[in-house]
Amino acid sequence: MDIGKALVVGTGLIGTSVALALRERGVAVYLADVDAHAVRVAGELGAGLRWSGQGVDLAVIAVPPHAxxxxxxxxxxxxxxxxxxDVASVKxxxxxxxxxxxCDLVSYVPGHPxxxxxxxGPAAGRADLFAGRPWALCPGPEAGADALDLARELVSLCxxxxxxxxxxAHDSAVALVSHAPHVVASAVAASLAGGDDTALGLxxxxxxxxxxxxxxxxVLWRSILAGNTLPVAGVLERVAADLTAAAAALRSGDLDTVADLLGRGVRGHGRIPGARGRVLSG
Amino acid sequence: MDIGKALVVGTGLIGTSVALALRERGVAVYLADVDAHAVRVAGELGAGLRWSGQGVDLAVIAVPPHAxxxxxxxxxxxxxxxxxxDVASVKxxxxxxxxxxxCDLVSYVPGHPxxxxxxxGPAAGRADLFAGRPWALCPGPEAGADALDLARELVSLCxxxxxxxxxxAHDSAVALVSHAPHVVASAVAASLAGGDDTALGLxxxxxxxxxxxxxxxxVLWRSILAGNTLPVAGVLERVAADLTAAAAALRSGDLDTVADLLGRGVRGHGRIPGARGRVLSG
Incomplete structure (x- = not known):
């Protein structure tokens, strides 16, 4: 094992979860955060010891993208x-x-679980948060073999x-599969504000x-979207165009256009790895 | 128990599930469908016997809305x-x-689980499909007490x-909480068609x-939407307007507008009864 000691900087949900996962695999973990309370909570959960400058094999920077x-x-x-x-959602x-x-780009391998x-927050951290999940690594052309090995070992240990x-390519991908869907989910949820309690009860x-x-x-999502504006905007425009066309088609009774969108949705859904049937509301 | 014998007309997913639930509660269930194979499959699952004209207490019409x-x-x-x-998604x-x-509207209580x-299809039917779910009943002014009692007992038995x-009001409500969200989910899924395998892998x-x-x-959803065009169009237009505005704001770097939508989404989500935190992808 190459990662004997690790430093986790930023003991929010992701940082604390990384620390807990590493602790379970026997790694000595040190913790740092501008918020001393967050470090204390993470430490009490068994995520590691407060960092006081010890040298480590790998430092995991778990702070918002802009920082x-x-x-x-x-x-x-x-x-x-x-x-x-690092573990930021944009790269x-x-x-x-x-x-x-x-910065030295030889020793830095950008990452995103x-x-x-x-x-x-740290109290929401879970050692198994990353189990079976994809974890993107985006090494630049300068990245060294040792840094890449350590980053890969981190992913494996988690x-x-x-x-x-x-x-x-990562940022375009997450715009498509994560960031734009988040904004769309927000828009659907926002539409519920106008519904009465009976409607919501259904x-x-x-x-x-x-x-x-x-x-x-x-606040976190504002920061994520601020770091990926154009790719997310492009996806949102395509989704909005489909919805605008569907609304116009419904108003004019053109169900073929609506059915075409439903069919494209079935095909697009089928492209998600591991998407399977489960119970849903009608 | 007032429902001693029931007839389920249409042995697809919903009809077969109703029949299975009633069988579990000791009701004699008869099955009918224009598709003889569907009746046979439902019967083999224990959902009931093929109907040959027996009189029953309650007939549950589980066919597409237009039929x-x-x-x-x-x-x-x-x-x-x-x-x-009936169990159609529009009323x-x-x-x-x-x-x-x-039709005689005294003996008819429109319903929607x-x-x-x-x-x-019948093979997907489950006796517990309706457990704990809302089931809308939309009796008209003519509806009689006996019909209403039997419809309520059906809901309870399920x-x-x-x-x-x-x-x-039902149709406006389900446009908001079910039909429009379905179209939005289709549009997000349709947007994935343009993604490469690496993107989908994330x-x-x-x-x-x-x-x-x-x-x-x-095919089913086309029929549902065809029966609820204007309420669904209204919701889709509001969602599309929010997404169009969010895309424009992202392109111009106006993160406040995006953050406002995220905040409205959090508040709207909080209006859903029983919505709780669970694990999600970042």
Whole structure:
């Protein structure tokens, strides 16, 4: 095992979950956060010990996207770790920031575990949060073999599946499969504000599933979307165009156009790996 | 128990599930369907015996919305039951059709169980499909006490919760909480057609949940939407307007507008009874 000691910077939901997963696999974990209370909570959960400058093999930067590069630069100045990764939901922005700040890109492998919960904070952390999930790794052309090995070992220790992908392609991909769907779920949930209690009382599992992610932390999601504006806008425009056309078709009684959208939806749904039938509301 | 014998007309998913639930509660159930194979499959699952004209207490018409009134008229001509109900996802259209066809509205209580699966056919039927679910009953002004009692007993025997609501209010409600969300889920799923395999490989539970209902039978959903065009169009227009505005805001870097939508989504989500935090994809 190459990761004997790890540092987790940012003990929110994701950072604490990474720390808990590493602890379960016997890694010595140190914790840091600008919020001393968050570190204390994570420590009480068994996620590790408060960091006081110890050198580690891998530092995992688990802070919001816009803050990743500054934290990376600071840790690299201190020589805190052999290698560095992060877990931010967007990758091109933090990589560009890191380049601009003069970070060492040999020891940095940007990452993004595709897992989360709609609750936040260290107390929501779970060692099995990443089990079986994809975890994107976006090494730049400069990335060294040692850093890449350590990042891959992190993914493996967390029980996730590494997917290597270019940072730009990653951001387009998550716009399609995560960020735009989140905004769409928010729009459906927002439409419920106008419904009366009887209407809401008829809600079934289908509505709960469509809107579940809309309960996510708006501050975090604002930050995620701010780092991926154009790819998300492109997907939202296509979805909005389909919905506008469907509404016009319904008003004019053109059910063929609506049926075409339903058919494309079935085919698109079939492209999701592991999508299977479960119980839903009618 | 007032329902000693029941007739289920239409042995698809919903009809077969009703029949299985009634069988579990000791009701004698007869089955009819234009598709003899569907009746045979439902019968082999223990849902009941093939109907050959026996008189029953309650007939449950489980056919697509556009076919409900004609089937009701035919059954009433035969005097098949003391009372009649249906399970179609829209109510104003079938009720208007029934009135136009001269059906007896004293013995008819329109109904709609808010449950289903994205798989169809009798083999997908489950006795517990309605357990704990809302089941709308939309009795007209003419509806008699005996018919209403029998419809309520059906709901109770299926383990569901009766919600009495006007047919027009029902259709607006399900447009908001079921039909429009289905079309939106289809549009998100349709957007995936343009994604490459790497992008789809990053899909998490969030996308699976948002798009799950998009796997539903397009033929059935075309029929449902055809019966509820204007209320669904109204909701879709509001959702599309929010998404168009969000896309424009993302392109111009106006994150406040996006954050406002996210916040409205959190509040709207909180209005869904029983919506709770669960694991989601980031």
């Amino acid at each position: 990743v590069a500054a934290r990376l630069a600071e840790l690299q100045r201190r020589g805190a770790a052999r290698a560095y990764t 091109a922005g933090p990589v560009a920031d890191a380049r601009r700040l003069g 595709l897992a989360g919960r709609e609750v936040s 029980g996730a599946e590494a997917v290597t992908v270019d940072a730009g 809600a079934g599992q289908g509505l709960r599933d469509v809107t579940r992610i809309a309960a996510g932390d708006p | 409900v009134a004609a089937r009701l008229a035919e059954l009433q001509r035969r005097g098949a039951a003391r009372a009649y109900t 104003a259209g079938p009720v208007a059709d029934a009135r136009r066809l001269g 808010l449950a289903g699966r994205e798989v169809s 383990g569901a919760e009766a919600v009495t609501v006007d047919a027009g 899909a998490g539970q969030g996308l699976r949940d948002v798009t799950r209902i998009a796997a539903g039978d397009p």
